Amino acid sequence: MPSRLKTKKPRYILSIEQQQQQSTVNRKLPTIHNERTKGNEESIIELVQNDHEVVLERIRSPDIDMQRNGTSAIVTVNMDDKLLTEDISLLDEFEKHSLKKLCPNPEDNRKLIGQLPQAVLLMTNLKEAEVQKHYPYLKPGGHWKPEDCITEHKIAVIIPFRDRQTHLTRLIDFLVPVFRRQQLDFRFIVTEQYGKDLFNKGRIMNAAFRLAERLNVSCVIFHDVDMFPQDDRNFYGCPPTPRHLGAFVSNLGYQLWYKEIVGGVLAISMDDYRAVNGYSNMYWGWGGEDDDMGKRIMAQNLTIERPDTMIGRFTMLKHMKRERAAPKLVYKLLGEAETRYQTDGLNVTSWKILKLTLRSLYYHIYIDVGKPPPEWV
Numbered sequence: 001m002p003s004r005l006k007t008k009k010p011r012y013i014l015s016i017e018q019q020q021q022q023s024t025v026n027r028k029l030p031t032i033h034n035e036r037t038k039g040n041e042e043s044i045i046e047l048v049q050n051d052h053e054v055v056l057e058r059i060r061s062p063d064i065d066m067q068r069n070g071t072s073a074i075v076t077v078n079m080d081d082k083l084l085t086e087d088i089s090l091l092d093e094f095e096k097h098s099l100k101k102l103c104p105n106p107e108d109n110r111k112l113i114g115q116l117p118q119a120v121l122l123m124t125n126l127k128e129a130e131v132q133k134h135y136p137y138l139k140p141g142g143h144w145k146p147e148d149c150i151t152e153h154k155i156a157v158i159i160p161f162r163d164r165q166t167h168l169t170r171l172i173d174f175l176v177p178v179f180r181r182q183q184l185d186f187r188f189i190v191t192e193q194y195g196k197d198l199f200n201k202g203r204i205m206n207a208a209f210r211l212a213e214r215l216n217v218s219c220v221i222f223h224d225v226d227m228f229p230q231d232d233r234n235f236y237g238c239p240p241t242p243r244h245l246g247a248f249v250s251n252l253g254y255q256l257w258y259k260e261i262v263g264g265v266l267a268i269s270m271d272d273y274r275a276v277n278g279y280s281n282m283y284w285g286w287g288g289e290d291d292d293m294g295k296r297i298m299a300q301n302l303t304i305e306r307p308d309t310m311i312g313r314f315t316m317l318k319h320m321k322r323e324r325a326a327p328k329l330v331y332k333l334l335g336e337a338e339t340r341y342q343t344d345g346l347n348v349t350s351w352k353i354l355k356l357t358l359r360s361l362y363y364h365i366y367i368d369v370g371k372p373p374p375e376w377v
Helices: 016-024 043-047 052-056 083-098 128-134 165-181 201-214 270-275 289-299 327-335
Strands: 154-161 185-193 219-223 227-229 265-269 313-316 352-358 363-368
Touching (some): 154 165, 154 201, 165 185, 201 270, 219 270, 265 270, 289 327
Parallel strands (some): 154 219, 185 363
Antiparallel strands (some): 227 313, 352 363
């Protein structure tokens, strides 16, 4: 064992997060078996902490994945009897981890292939079970991370969803190999609105962000379900400032129409998302919330990064175009965005999580966003 590791009190090399986990393990942790779970966002604290392994009653840190012989290691709730064994095991894992190198920067990554084949987008009726067979190495929640290097990019891809199951399975099937080549630590969150009332995209994305916080990720990628990248050099890692990945879209002629646009695919760090107070809760129907987000970012004096005009191209799948519910209200809200954003957004809980399900390809949360005001209907 390297001399820099001390064995007298091994538990003290653990991260603060690990120590907190060990200090609470004697309390009975809930086990989730895809059952209905009701409650607000505080329920997530008990149900999902740090990552999906806790659902399986396992102990892990953000960087040490305790896998033994390719199977999940179940950890007893009574840690007193096996504390020393666990400490030694953690030391072994820490030593293996410390020998790994950092994953290469995107510009040095030889696994990338550049332009991506688009013929796969013509596939229809792709089932989740088929996608799971394509990628048997995915853990629950669609989680994967590199084994041969240490990545600095731990992301949650948040997909707002309504009535587009064929798009969803195609998107995940398309993105997984891209993320693996980019050597990201990734998982997917599908956030769906309860009922058939007007869609409130901002509220369900704020709810999904709260879940992402509990998964201890470095950044989130808000990803429309019908957006497919054309080049894997468009890096999905965590940016130093908000990055509009989906800047040049097929149905917009691959043009950037105005500076505030951040719709389609947006990568943003956890701190920056909190700084802009998340998405607005006030837009009902389709449209408005993405432009509002662009104004929030600029009001915080943050730069909106964008990829190269060729590398940053996306194909948007065809779908039935929805009209804005109340365009005059949308324009009024957009005009007030810079002055309203500090009191309208993540800091106002305008939603309730009805159900959280851990699926093989993604976390699925079902959100009650309330009723739209009468002026929107």
